[in-house]
Amino acid sequence: MAGFWIRINPDGCVDGSVHEKFVGPLAEDAHKEFTPRVADRRREAAQGWRHELVDHAEWDRRAKPCLIGQCQHRKAAS
Template identity: 75%
Template sequence: MAGFWIRIDPQGCVTGSVREDYIGALAEDAHREFTPRVADRRREAAEGWRHELVSPAEFDARAKPCLLRQCDHRSRGGRVVEDVQLGEVAS
């Protein structure tokens, strides 16, 4: 069974995921999927962003709470992404 690549910010909060069978087995490929520009990937690596391959069970334990905003990373100063309402797009 395929695992999941999870994207982890410097505070340890999972901010995204993608299936392994879509990306492949290399962390570099996962990072490229989330961050297409080389300069941005280098900056993120220096800042402490990580990409880890996890099993479905580990995804449920580690990633789901973060992705559902039920983790404790906010209380430790983690980055919070807020939803915003977009206006209507004219056709």
């Protein structure tokens, strides 16, 4: 599946996205793309940051609202 890696913060809000073909097939590859330093990746993993591979329909449903500032996560935080 050629999809999108989405970066999800501990609150469940999508914080970033990158196409799989630019990063690779593994979640570790996506995490390295967003967070180059090993120590920072370890800290983020402990805090609950996640990286998931999704198709275009799932990206539209989950990532797009967060990335354009119209998700329920941001509304709940305000």
